[in-house]
Amino acid sequence: MKEKYSEEFRSEAVSLALGSDKPYSVIARDLGVNYQTFGNWMRKAMSDDKAATGKRISKPDYQELLKQNRVMAKELKLRKQEIEILKKAAAYFAKHDL
Numbered sequence: 001m002k003e004k005y006s007e008e009f010r011s012e013a014v015s016l017a018l019g020s021d022k023p024y025s026v027i028a029r030d031l032g033v034n035y036q037t038f039g040n041w042m043r044k045a046m047s048d049d050k051a052a053t054g055k056r057i058s059k060p061d062y063q064e065l066l067k068q069n070r071v072m073a074k075e076l077k078l079r080k081q082e083i084e085i086l087k088k089a090a091a092y093f094a095k096h097d098l
Contacts, residue, residue, distance in 0.1 A: 005033070013038065014045040018062040 005013075017027045017038075028038035 010041050018059055
């Protein structure tokens, strides 16, 4: 039997569902995928996560991790900017020997 959907499409669909507040049925319909097929993809993804981590990751857990990731990425960007400013200040003071 030929697969209708690529593994990449399935993975993106699962990520979309985990990061969204929409019900799985709405996402499946929007993507043009049968709800039962989409549910199978979700169950497989959840069981794969459980096998890899030893615990099951739920949708709220995933959304909380996404939120934390955004906060940490923003903080990392700020820290990199601070480091660049400090490098420039150190070079300036080294040059002028103050």
